[in-house]
Amino acid sequence: MIPEWIAKAKAYEYCYRIRWLPANRGYVASVAEFPTMQSPPEVTPPAALHSLMARVVQRVHQLDVDAQPRLLTLVQSFGSEAFPQAEERNAVFGTSRGAGPL
Numbered sequence: 001m002i003p004e005w006i007a008k009a010k011a012y013e014y015c016y017r018i019r020w021l022p023a024n025r026g027y028v029a030s031v032a033e034f035p036t037m038q039s040p041p042e043v044t045p046p047a048a049l050h051s052l053m054a055r056v057v058q059r060v061h062q063l064d065v066d067a068q069p070r071l072l073t074l075v076q077s078f079g080s081e082a083f084p085q086a087e088e089r090n091a092v093f094g095t096s097r098g099a100g101p102l
Contacts, residue, residue, distance in 0.1 A: 007064060
């Protein structure tokens with residue numbers, strides 16, 4: 001069995017977006033690598049991110065269990081030139097793969 005902590009670590013490499021939706025009166029998080037996934041409306045941006053990341057971890061873990069390939073992160077797919085903010089984050093967190101602290 002593949003440990004779930006691997007999926008948790010992988011979830012930090014994906015590209016998340018949090019936005020306010022006035023119609024829902026809440027913050028909604030989405031993840032570029034899984035376009036159909038988004039959080040339910042939440043009161044705070046961290047709550048929206050936490051809600052979505054829990055689902056992303058489950059999905060990545062299921063991909064591992066089913067021996068299906070994981071999706072490449074956007075930085076891996078298009079290179080860091082397309083996502084300069086990833087390079088800035090790498091400098092802050094001292095990582096070369098775009099993952100933040102666990």
